[in-house]
Amino acid sequence: MTSTPASTGTATPMKFSIVVPTYNEAGGIERLVTTLDDIFRKHDLDGEIIVVDDNSPDGTGAIVDRLEREGYPVRCLHRPGKMGLSSGVIDGWKFARADSVALGAMDADFSHDATILPRMVEALASGGYGLAIGSRYVPGGGIENWPKRRIITSKVAIALAQPLTPVKDITSGYFLVKRDAIDGVDLDPIGFKIGLEVIAKARYGRALEVPYVFTDRVAGESKLNQNEIFNYLRQLGRIYRARLAGKR
Structure with missing residues (x-):
C-alpha cells in the first residue's frame, strides 16, 4: 500500500525518536544530522x-x-565496541526519550531517503497506522546502483519471508513503529535485519509502505556479506518456528 502526501503540521506534533547505528560513518554523519534537522x-x-x-x-x-x-x-549512545546493527537499534530505543510516541531506524549512509520521513510520521500521527515502512517494492519505489546479484539476493530474501506478512518490503531497515506496538515484545534479531523482526512480531495493526528509491551508500562500507545472509536465514527460521508454535 502506498501513501498520499499529507501535511504534518499539527498543534502538538507527535514526538518520535529515530535511531541511526554507526560504525565508521564520519564521512557522512554530519550531513545526515543536518539534513534531518x-x-x-x-x-x-x-x-x-x-x-x-x-x-x-x-x-x-x-x-x-x-x-x-x-x-x-541529536544524542550519541557510545558503545564499547562493534556489537551489531540490530542490537544498536534496540539499545537506541531504550536510550530514547521516554515520551517519544514512535521509534524508528534508518541507515547513516544516505541509502534511505530522508525526505519521505514526514509522510511516515504523518501515517502514525493520524492514528490510522501503527507502522510506517520506507519501501523499495511498492509502486514509486526502487533501487539504484545495485549489482544484479544483490538485487536477486534481496528478492529471494523477500520471497522467503512473504508468507509471514503482506508487507512488500519485509527486509526494509527504514521504518517508524508506535512504541506501544513493541512494548513487551521479545525482539531477538540476528544480524542487521531488525525491520524483519518488528514487522513479523510487533502489534502495530495496519502498516503503510511509503515508496522511495534506495540508493547504494555514498561513503563507508556495505554491511552485507555472506555471514549476514546466513544470519538472515537463521532469523527467518526462528520466526517461522515461533509461528508454528503459536507464538507471535
Missing part, C-alpha cells in the same frame, strides 16, 4: 536523532557529540 524544522516535526556508535575509530561519535553541543536534535 532541516526536515524536522521545515515540517514542524518533533523528532530526535539517536546515533548509536560502536566506538568507531574514525571519530564518528565525537562528531555527533559536537553536533549535540551545537544545538542539533
Whole structure:
C-alpha cells in the first residue's frame, strides 16, 4: 500500500525518536544530522536523532557529540565496541526519550531517503497506522546502483519471508513503529535485519509502505556479506518456528 502526501503540521506534533547505528560513518554523519534537522524544522516535526556508535575509530561519535553541543536534535549512545546493527537499534530505543510516541531506524549512509520521513510520521500521527515502512517494492519505489546479484539476493530474501506478512518490503531497515506496538515484545534479531523482526512480531495493526528509491551508500562500507545472509536465514527460521508454535 502506498501513501498520499499529507501535511504534518499539527498543534502538538507527535514526538518520535529515530535511531541511526554507526560504525565508521564520519564521512557522512554530519550531513545526515543536518539534513534531518532541516526536515524536522521545515515540517514542524518533533523528532530526535539517536546515533548509536560502536566506538568507531574514525571519530564518528565525537562528531555527533559536537553536533549535540551545537544545538542539533541529536544524542550519541557510545558503545564499547562493534556489537551489531540490530542490537544498536534496540539499545537506541531504550536510550530514547521516554515520551517519544514512535521509534524508528534508518541507515547513516544516505541509502534511505530522508525526505519521505514526514509522510511516515504523518501515517502514525493520524492514528490510522501503527507502522510506517520506507519501501523499495511498492509502486514509486526502487533501487539504484545495485549489482544484479544483490538485487536477486534481496528478492529471494523477500520471497522467503512473504508468507509471514503482506508487507512488500519485509527486509526494509527504514521504518517508524508506535512504541506501544513493541512494548513487551521479545525482539531477538540476528544480524542487521531488525525491520524483519518488528514487522513479523510487533502489534502495530495496519502498516503503510511509503515508496522511495534506495540508493547504494555514498561513503563507508556495505554491511552485507555472506555471514549476514546466513544470519538472515537463521532469523527467518526462528520466526517461522515461533509461528508454528503459536507464538507471535
